[in-house]
Amino acid sequence: MTENMNKINWYPGHMAKARRQMEEQLKLVDIIIELRDARIPEASANPLLQELSRNKPVLIVLNKADLADEEKNRLWKETFEHCIIADSTGANLTKTVVNEVKEILKDKLERAKARGIRKKVLRAMVVGIPNVGKSTFINNIVKKKVAKAENRPGVTKSLQWIRINEDVELLDTPGVLWPKIEDQDAARLLALMGSINDDILDKQELVFFGLDYLRKVYPGVIERRYGVDESGDDLLEKIAREKLWLSADNNVNYVKAVDAILKDIRSNKIGRITWQDVREQI
Ligand SMILES: Nc1nc2c(ncn2[C@@H]2O[C@H](COP(=O)(O)OP(=O)(O)OP(=O)(O)O)[C@@H](O)[C@H]2O)c(=O)[nH]1
Ligand SMILES: [Mg+2]
Numbered sequence: 001m002t003e004n005m006n007k008i009n010w011y012p013g014h015m016a017k018a019r020r021q022m023e024e025q026l027k028l029v030d031i032i033i034e035l036r037d038a039r040i041p042e043a044s045a046n047p048l049l050q051e052l053s054r055n056k057p058v059l060i061v062l063n064k065a066d067l068a069d070e071e072k073n074r075l076w077k078e079t080f081e082h083c084i085i086a087d088s089t090g091a092n093l094t095k096t097v098v099n100e101v102k103e104i105l106k107d108k109l110e111r112a113k114a115r116g117i118r119k120k121v122l123r124a125m126v127v128g129i130p131n132v133g134k135s136t137f138i139n140n141i142v143k144k145k146v147a148k149a150e151n152r153p154g155v156t157k158s159l160q161w162i163r164i165n166e167d168v169e170l171l172d173t174p175g176v177l178w179p180k181i182e183d184q185d186a187a188r189l190l191a192l193m194g195s196i197n198d199d200i201l202d203k204q205e206l207v208f209f210g211l212d213y214l215r216k217v218y219p220g221v222i223e224r225r226y227g228v229d230e231s232g233d234d235l236l237e238k239i240a241r242e243k244l245w246l247s248a249d250n251n252v253n254y255v256k257a258v259d260a261i262l263k264d265i266r267s268n269k270i271g272r273i274t275w276q277d278v279r280e281q282i
Contacts, residue, residue, distance in 0.1 A: 008187035010177055010196045014157050018174040021159050022052060025171060028123055030105055032058045033097070033170070035128030035137060037193055038068035038085065040275050041076045043186035044129050044195070048178045052127070057104050059097075059124075061086050063133045067267075069274035079278055088137040097141055098168055122168045130154055130175025130195045138162055138172050147172045153195050189275050194266050204236075207258045210265050211235050213275065221271045225264065236261075 032053045037044040060080045066087035077083045112120040130153030138147045156174045181187040215230045222230040228238040240257035247253045
């Protein structure tokens with residue numbers, strides 16, 4: 001048995017390549033727009049991206065905010081210097097994002113103007129972990145389906161510049177994770193939200209973890225969704241029996257139950273849930 005057995009890690013070749021290409025493009029970029037998953041604002045921060053973004057201003061977008069706890073969205077927003085809360089599948093975000101970018105780059109724009117450069121195109125690189133919604137966010141901003149978006153990680157494979165208007169260009173990038181995920185609590189949350197290829201995951205373990213967190217932090221939500229008493233060690237079994245996720249011989253069909261619950265957790269079928277709290281500042 002190797003040391004890494006059962007560890008969650010996913011770093012396919014296209015991510016390493018994307019990282020190199022993002023580094024190359026970085027010199028053309030005025031600002032980085034980093035999408036985080038509002039449900040896991042800390043675990044969805046990629047250390048590689050932090051390295052990449054050195055010296056560039058960063059606008060944090062807490063995306064999928066419609067799936068996260070509204071109150072916690074507000075608390076998280078306060079912890080970042082520049083941050084917007086977004087649902088990229090919802091109302092148009094162009095104005096909010098363009099205004100925010102211009103405000104952050106105000107000094108730079110003024111300097112350009114002073115040097116007689118009339119029109120400076122602002123270039124923003126949109127980065128973030130797989131499946132966080134980068135392509136959807138860009139489509140929302142350009143009001144067109146220019147970037148392919150699907151509900152699985154690893155859809156965007158190459159970099160693509162997209163023009164919003166005469167002032168701003170965005171660069172869509174593939175979601176990148178990092179070669180070795182040291183923090184396995186973060187890895188588990190990434191997996192639970194669907195940012196890691198399901199084929200390599202122990203989904204049952206994820207669901208146990210998920211149900212446990214829900215009954216601790218959001219008491220009542222499991223009961224409301226599945227109509228079962230949420231206490232006890234046999235919660236998964238109780239849910240499966242109540243929902244009739246059974247095999248022919250009347251035993252619990254764990255594969256079916258686990259897949260169904262995981263799907264519910266990833267959409268907002270269980271409710272708006274945030275899986276990480278702002279830590280107390282010491
Ligand atoms: N509810 C909700 N769903 C979203 C939001 N943004 C994106 N999605 C969904 O999340 C899934 C992934 O979106 P993509 O835009 O493909 O994500 P991506 O970050 O480009 O993914 P990769 O290219 O694989 O790295 C899609 O099913 C989107 O519809 C959001 O703000 N709220
Ligand atoms: Mg994409």
